[in-house]
Amino acid sequence: MSQLFTPFDIGPVRLPNRIVVAPMCQYSADDGCVNDWHLQHLMTMAMSGAGLVVVEATAVERLGRITHGCVGLYSDANERAMKRVLDAARAVALPGTKFGIQIGHAGRKGSSERPWEGGAALKDNADPWTTVAASAIPFDDNWHTPRELNAQDKVRIGAAFVAAAERAVRIGFDAIELHMAHGYLLHNVMSPISNTRSDGFGGSRDNRFAWPLSIASAVRAAVPAAVSVGARITGQDWSDDGLQVEDAVALASELKGLGLDFVCVSSGGIHPKVRIAVKPGYQVPFAQAVKAGSGIATRAVGMIGTAKQAEEIVASGAADMVALARGFLDNPRWGWHAAEELGAELTLPPQYARVAKKFWPGAALARPR
Template identity: 75%
Template structure:
């Protein structure tokens, strides 16, 4: 029996299988508002066969966006637009599909161009905005120099996280994920690479972790208990003086004590010149270590593209779930094809049932990359 297609309990949330669509920025919003692109995108992901679909990184305040096109949950207009997209996705989703959202703040990596525009800092004529960070250190040469945040900034941003989480709850999301990775603000505060403060928010690991953990406490207290809450965290900064897997274990343990339900283990993003060693499943060891040492449910992500690989990650206990991003953009029916490959049963929409392998002999010809 396929372990990938067994249900999972993530805190208060039951998901029908272990496949997760990872949050993937679309850079296609208008002042944070989801539009028709998001409508078709989320409806497509809802039919992928994944048990959980996580909406892209969503800014908790306007100045917390990465680009002008980033999704947000900082206004009533944002909330209404995303509610429309989520309702459409739920209307076509496979039975049991759950929906989550990742909320975060870009910090010093904000006020930048969309990737297809170059991905650098916005030029003066492109409506840039001031950015904040733990310390006044730019992400790289040519990037905006951030303001080192003060306690007023921390209070405002912390409340923005709470407000965005409450908007997500009103919209009807089943899960909220705090973005604590990829060099964005909460990760920026925790990493010694980017946090050079000499006050009570810098120096020791306890000091650097204090404010992000405070944000997590406030969000957990505000969210209804039927909504699962977790975080994407970094397993490795890929720099000798950066965060290591021991830090991920410590952070995950603290998040578990606060009442969070899972951790998604990613890595990198804190510095453009980090030496990331990329290979299939290269971040799985981080998820395995955190799960084994804390007992917290974990999600593995990163170059997991083949059904057999995803199955192995679950079957050997390395992670509770596997998250796929580009693999599902490449094959929007990845879950359907994984079920075929692994001998599992997935409830297909009756409108499309005649395209299933059992109904259409041409299925084998249509999948030259199967396995």
């Protein structure tokens, strides 16, 4: 029996299988509001066969966006737009599919161009905004110098995380994921590379982790028990002077103690000059260490592409779930084909049932090789 296609509980929420559509920024929103692009994208992902579909990184305040095109959940208009899209995705989803949303704050990586515009810091004629960070250190050469976070910022942004989570609950999401990785604000505060403060907000790991953990605690307290809460965390900064896997284990343990239900273990993003040894499954060892060291439900992500690879990760116990992003963009029916390859059953929409292998002799020719 395929372990990839067995049910799994992330706290109060039961997933029909261990496959997750990772949050993927589309950089196509209108002042934080999702639109018809997101409608087609998420309706497609809802039919992919994944047990959990996670909406892209969603800013908790307007100044917390990465680009002008990033999704937000900081206004009533954002909330209405997101509900329209989620309701449509649910209407076509495979049975049992659950939906999550990743909420976060870009910090010093905000006020930037969309990737296809170059991805650099916004120019003066492109409506840039002032960014904030643990320390006044730019993300890279020729980037904006962020303003150092102060006590008022911490209160405002913490409240914004809670407000966005409450909006997500009203919209109807099953799970909320805090973005604590990839160099964005919460990761920026936790990493000694980007947090060089000597006050109570910097220095020791306990000091650097305190504010992000307080946000996790406040979100968990504000969200009903029936909604799962988790976080994407960094497995390591890929630098000797940054966060290491033992820090990820410690963070995951703290999050579990606060009542969070899962973590997704990624890595990197703290500085563009850091070199990462990318290869298939390169982040799986981080997830394995976090799972073993903390006991929290753990998701692996990063260069996971084939059904056999995903099955081995779960069956070996390295992680409880796997997340794919580009795999689903390339093949929106990845879950259907994985089930077929691994001998599992998925309930397909009756309108599309004729594509099942037993009904269509040409299936083998049409499948990706």
